[in-house]
Amino acid sequence: MKKGLGIAIAILIIGISVIVIGKVSTIETEVATSAPTNEGKDISLKVNSMDVLQEMEEPRDNHIIDGYNNVRVFGAVGDGTTDDTLALVAASEAALINGGTLYIPSDMTCLISRDMDLFGIKSIRFEGVVTAKSNVTLIIGFNCEQAEATNYYFRKVSNVNLKIAGMSNGIVTVQQADSLELFCDADQQGRSFIAYSTFHLGLVRNLTIDSIGEKDGWINENRFYGGRVQKLLIAGNYPHNNNVFYGTMFENFSAEILTGSSNYFRDCRLEGTVDIFFAEGTFNNYFERSWFDLEDQYLMGTY
DSSP states (O other): OHHHHHHHHHHHHHHHHHHHHHHHHHHHHHHHHHOOOOTTSOOEEEEETTEEEEEOOOOTTTSOOTTEEETTTTTOOOEEEEEOHHHHHHHHHHHHHHOSEEEEOTTOEEEOOSOEEOTTOSEEEEEEEEEEEEEEEEEEOOOGGGTOOEEEEEEEEEEEEEEEOOEESEEEEEEEEEEEEEEEETTSTTOSEEESOEEEEEEEEEEEEEEESSSOOEEESOEEESOEEEEEEEOSSSOOBOOEEESOEEEEEEEEEOSOBOOEEEEEEEEEEEEEEEOTTOBOOEEEEOOOSSSSOOSSEEO
């Protein structure tokens, strides 16, 4: 009798287990077959206590997604009056440690209150604005001796000196800036030259190419496309050479070429008051203008 009862209980337990297992299998099957397609979205599914969690990608402005270190996530307000320096520092430290892009969304204006050194970050994308109440310096760049591909984009930098301090094989886009400086300190490792890089310019009021150090700090073999420049200075402890500008607008423009040779300014529009000074010892620096305001003049000529 007891033996028969034991067999019956065992059969009952096995039956319940089969039902439970069958139910779980059914749920997992439904999850697998009902998952939406991932057209343009990053979808992950997770089964936990028979619950299904579906996480879809949200706008980049709200989260760190796809390697973007968003300053908003690190506490930036971005209203143009709140000091966002510490948030930008935190986001930049994350980019240095974990890699990825240092990012400011297009709807933010980040106010910074002191000089900042972001050197070592390979990717920066500031779709928003960076501004300061008093002129400060924002340093970017990457170890020029490693020839790593770098990519920097700035929509608008206001009341800030944007300084590139060492770079090789970089791509830089600056749509609007009060001051853009290519600067090398030959005595600092990784910051001794800027070369083989491409620059896409918008409005840059002051453009400086300069170097210091007991050794030679050189800025050579760079290409600049488009844009409008109002003041240019080429100076430093080395004759910077073979930097080529294509189609740049020089209106009410002044230039001081204090050092260097074979720097070319091709198909440039020179308009208004133009003052270009070549210091003694410079040579083969060439301005070619593509526009004249009077009839019956050559289409191109050398200034």
